[in-house]
Each structure stands twice: as structure tokens, then as C-alpha cells.
Amino acid sequence: MEDTNKNNEKPKPENSKEESHYEAAGYGFNDDEIPDGEVVSGEGLIDQGEPPKSDNGFDLEKQRSNVDILEEGFKKHRSIKKYVLIFWAIIVIIALGVGFMFFGISMGWFGFMPSFEELENPQTFLASEIYSHDNKLLGTYYVENRSKIYYHNISPYITDALVATEDVRYNDHSGIDVKALGRVLFGALSGQDKGGGSTITQQLAKNLFPREYNQSKLELAFRKFKEWVIAVKLEKRYSKEEIITMYLNKFDFLNLAVGIKSASRVYFSTTPAQLDLNQSALLVGMVKNPSLYNPLRRPELARDRRNTVLSQMEKYGYISGEVADSVKQLPLGLVFQKVDHNIGTATYFKEFLRGEIKQWCNEHLKPNGEPYDLYRDGLRIYTTIDSRLQKYAEEAVTDHLSLDLQPAFYAHWKGRKYAPFVFEPDTIKPQVKKIMGQAMRRSERYRKLKLAEIGPDSIEKCTGKH
Numbered sequence: 047m048e049d050t051n052k053n054n055e056k057p058k059p060e061n062s063k064e065e066s067h068y069e070a071a072g073y074g075f076n077d078d079e080i081p082d083g084e085v086v087s088g089e090g091l092i093d094q095g096e097p098p099k100s101d102n103g104f105d106l107e108k109q110r111s112n113v114d115i116l117e118e119g120f121k122k123h124r125s126i127k128k129y130v131l132i133f134w135a136i137i138v139i140i141a142l143g144v145g146f147m148f149f150g151i152s153m154g155w156f157g158f159m160p161s162f163e164e165l166e167n168p169q170t171f172l173a174s175e176i177y178s179h180d181n182k183l184l185g186t187y188y189v190e191n192r193s194k195i196y197y198h199n200i201s202p203y204i205t206d207a208l209v210a211t212e213d214v215r216y217n218d219h220s221g222i223d224v225k226a227l228g229r230v231l232f233g234a235l236s237g238q239d240k241g242g243g244s245t246i247t248q249q250l251a252k253n254l255f256p257r258e259y260n261q262s263k264l265e266l267a268f269r270k271f272k273e274w275v276i277a278v279k280l281e282k283r284y285s286k287e288e289i290i291t292m293y294l295n296k297f298d299f300l301n302l303a304v305g306i307k308s309a310s311r312v313y314f315s316t317t318p319a320q321l322d323l324n325q326s327a328l329l330v331g332m333v334k335n336p337s338l339y340n341p342l343r344r345p346e347l348a349r350d351r352r353n354t355v356l357s358q359m360e361k362y363g364y365i366s367g368e369v370a371d372s373v374k375q376l377p378l379g380l381v382f383q384k385v386d387h388n389i390g391t392a393t394y395f396k397e398f399l400r401g402e403i404k405q406w407c408n409e410h411l412k413p414n415g416e417p418y419d420l421y422r423d424g425l426r427i428y429t430t431i432d433s434r435l436q437k438y439a440e441e442a443v444t445d446h447l448s449l450d451l452q453p454a455f456y457a458h459w460k461g462r463k464y465a466p467f468v469f470e471p472d473t474i475k476p477q478v479k480k481i482m483g484q485a486m487r488r489s490e491r492y493r494k495l496k497l498a499e500i501g502p503d504s505i506e507k508c509t510g511k512h
């Protein structure tokens with residue numbers, strides 16, 4: 047019996063633990079039961095250093111590695127795609143925001159924006175001009191001493207110098223020079239002065255619709271954007287020749303010389319068509335800062351700026367190097383004529399004519415129903431005076447006064463203490479004192495001394511009254 051039982055007993059597994067062949071093959075183990083340094087495979091526990099192979103010798107470890115690499119690649123691709131989409135989404139949002147902002151500026155949502163009529167007919171005050179019978183300008187009535195000029199009556203030197211100095215790509219852009227803006231941005235980031243980015247059209251926009259004073263940085267930024275929009279609108283409505291003519295007519299060259307026509311007359315006693323290269327470069331040099339480069343007050347700075355303009359013209363091929371070098375050696379050549387109603391030809395006649403023309407303006411209406419304005423509407427007044435005969439007449443009067451009447455006047459009053467006063471001998475001294483005292487009290491000097499609380503005795507000493 048015992049032998050029979052022994053023969054019927056199945057042999058125990060060779061494992062140290064009682065477990066099934068399935069468990070012996072390595073399936074169903076907890077992580078804690080896996081010996082260190084070994085891995086579980088389809089064939090049981092094997093050393094980590096022996097790569098598992100399939101029955102046909104295919105490397106399973108290598109197969110899993112390739113799959114993992116593919117999965118990691120797909121993950122990276124999805125991650126990159128995600129960032130690219132985010133990037134372009136940001137770009138699109140910024141572009142839409144900028145587009146909306148400029149659309150709002152154009153529609154006037156963020157402040158003043160000139161209307162179509164204002165762009166077509168910008169407000170410009172023009173001086174009324176008085177002409178003689180022989181078509182010579184005798185004088186002007188003005189609020190701003192500006193006279194209108196047309197493109198074909200402007201010297202090419204002026205337009206070439208202006209483009210070369212202020213906006214070299216003037217004929218290539220539509221109001222905004224993107225390349226110049228990029229240069230300015232780079233200069234701002236690098237801390238270097240790369241020049242301005244404003245085009246001639248933007249400068250015209252600023253002159254036609256001036257900025258308000260004491261604006262914040264944000265307001266100035268929006269104002270700059272508005273000037274861009276106005277510049278683009280001006281480019282749509284006017285030709286390049288018209289824009290540059292409007293700019294030259296609008297610019298203030300100081301010393302009551304507003305516009306290129308007045309500037310030519312005031313600084314050089316000539317017309318815009320007759321300006322030479324030296325004169326043109328000087329006037330264009332003032333455009334950057336007329337106060338700083340005023341040739342009457344700062345001739346050295348004005349000369350240096352003129353030479354800079356000539357260098358720019360040479361750089362961009364408007365003139366040769368030899369011409370630029372020769373003109374740089376020339377003096378400024380100013381022929382300055384002060385603007386004053388009391389200076390010039392037919393001064394009394396012009397003052398009489400003022401009253402006559404003001405009455406005419408009140409009796410005649412413009413197409414819009416308003417009366418004409420002598421000082422703003424740019425009237426051209428033609429008179430019967432011949433400038434040559436007027437000149438001869440004034441010279442004759444000057445000679446007669448200086449050579450005849452004045453010497454006779456001096457001879458008559460010679461030796462008389464209180465000349466030219468005529469009073470009785472016993473009253474002449476107090477009468478002269480009274481007249482001189484009244485004249486002193488009417489003077490501007492007396493008024494200022496009185497406001498400064500200076501005493502009467504001190505004022506008499508300061509004014510030279512004894």
C-alpha cells in the first residue's frame with residue numbers, strides 16, 4: 047500500500063516555494079517578490095544582462111525601445127505644434143488689436159480726426175498781397191505772413207534738398223516709411239541715435255493739425271498714431287508734388303517768413319524759383335529746428351547744418367562731390383529784409399489802402415456766405431501805382447528833406463536854447479518842463495520803473511530829466 051501511494055504522488059515543483067508553473071514562469075509576482083537585478087520575461091526570471099528574444103530570435107527589448115522613441119517623437123511634435131499655435135494666436139490677436147486701434151483712430155473714436163472736407167481744404171491763413179501796376183509786390187496784410195506758391199514755381203534745389211535730408215524714400219512710400227521706423231526702433235533698443243522716422247507727409251500732418259501742449263506720453267503715442275493715419279489719408283488725396291508744395295507753403299521759417307515764398311523774399315530778396323543751391327540748402331537746413339539753425343542769430347550752426355544738407359544731397363546722387371565741396375566754402379549770402387509795415391515802398395499808400403479794402407471785404411461775401419478776411423484769405427490787390435515811379439518820387443523827397451529842408455531848419459533855430467519850442471521868454475522854461483514831463487510819463491520806460499516802485503526823483507534821474 048505504501049509503495050502504491052508513493053508511486054501515485056506527483057513530484058513537487060523544483061522551486062523553493064510551492065507555486066504553479068504559471069507563477070514559476072514569472073507571472074503573478076508582486077514587485078517585492080522580484081529579485082534585485084532580475085526582470086520578468088515571458089520565460090521566467092532571467093538576468094537583466096540577457097536581452098529577451100522571441101522564438102524566432104527577434105529582440106523584444108529593441109522593439110520596445112523603438113516604440114518608445116516614436117512615442118516620444120510624437121509627444122515632442124505635439125508640444126512644438128502647441129507652442130507654434132499659441133505663438134500664431136498671439137500674433138493674430140496683436141494684429142487684430144492693432145488693426146482695431148487704427149480703425150478706431152481713423153473713425154475718430156480716440157479723439158480728433160480731421161474730416162474729409164478738412165483734409166480736402168485744410169485751414170491755412172494766407173496773407174493778402176498788394177501789387178503795383180507793373181506787377182511788383184508792394185507789401186502784405188497778414189496774420190501769418192504766408193503767400194501761396196505752386197510746385198512748378200519752386201526751385202528743384204529746394205525739393206531735392208528736402209527729400210535727401212528729411213525723407214529719402216519719399217517717392218516710394220505711402221505716408222509711412224517702415225524701414226525708417228525699424229531704424230528708429232533699433233536705435234531706441236541699442237541706445238544709439240539713428241535719426242527720426244517721420245516722413246514729409248507725417249510732418250505735414252503735424253503742421254496742418256498741430257499737437258496740443260502738455261500731453262502725457264500715452265497721449266503723445268496716440269497722437270503719433272493719428273499722424274500716421276492722417277499721412278496715409280493725405281497720400282490718398284494728393285499727389286507727391288502737391289504734398290511737398292503744401293509742406294513748403296505751411297512751414298514757418300521764423301522772422302515773419304511763413305512758407306517758402308516769404309522765406310525766399312525775407313532771407314534772400316528773391317523768389318522760390320530763383321533760389322540757388324546754397325540758398326536752398328540753408329532754408330532746408332532750418333526745417334530740422336528753425337530756432338536752433340536761425341541764420342541771423344546762429345550763423346555758424348546754420349552754416350554747419352547747410353553743409354550737412356549738401357552732404358546728404360551728394361550721398362543720394364542729387365549733386366556731385368565737387369559741387370558739394372565748392373558750395374560748402376561759400377558764405378551764407380543772406381540779403382535779409384525785415385518785415386515791417388513802416389518799411390518799404392508806398393507805406394502811407396498801403397495804410398490808406400487797408401481801410402478801403404477792409405470796407406470792400408465787409409461788402410463782399412465768399413461762396414460760403416462769410417465776408418472776406420483781409421488778413422487770412424490771401425487776396426491779391428492790384429493798384430495803379432507804378433513801382434518805378436514811386437521809387438523815384440520817394441528818392442526825390444528824401445533828397446529834398448536831407449539836402450534842403452533839414453539844413454534850413456537847423457539854420458533857423460541855431461543859437462536858440464529852447465528850440466524848437468516857441469513861448470514868451472518869461473514862461474518858456476516851465477512850459478518846456480511841462481511838455482518834457484508829460485512825454486516822460488507816457489513812455490514805456492517810465493511805466494516799467496513805476497511798476498517796479500521806483501521813486502519819482504529816481505525815475506527823473508534814470509530818464510535823464512534834470
